[in-house]
Amino acid sequence: MFEVTVEYTFASGHALRGYKGKCENVHGHNYKLQVTVEGERLNSIGLLMDFVELRAAIRSLAERLDHRFLNDLAPFDRINPSAENLALYFGQELEGKIAAQGLRLQAVKVWESDTTSATYRPDAAGAR
Ligand SMILES: [Zn+2]
DSSP: OEEEEEEEEEEEEOOOOOOOSSSHHHOEEEEEEEEEESSSSSOTOSSSHHHHHHHHHHHHHHHTTTSSBBSSSTTTSOOOOOHHHHHHHHHHHHHHHHHTTTOOOEEEEEEEETTTEEEOOOTTTTOO
């Protein structure tokens, strides 16, 4: 089994709806995103998945959120822009592209700070 991991950072504002505490107020984070892909077989040049390609896929999603107020952007105008839901969003958007290469998305981790993160892992059976 092989894994490749790419990290990407972006900065966004958000406010958690229904949260009783400081995080219900508008504030920002320097988010760090960590995406890990896994699979059994390497390609003919010894790669599981090209870092450049994975980074480009992440960037195309994250650029839409960078320096924006998440609560105004789909799907976070409907679902809370929590670290958990951000991880779910990136995971669901990336899964198809990764599966098309015969690989699996192992985890998406979203760091809101140096010490706090949330992780999304697709169900092992792929059922959701
Ligand atoms: Zn926050």
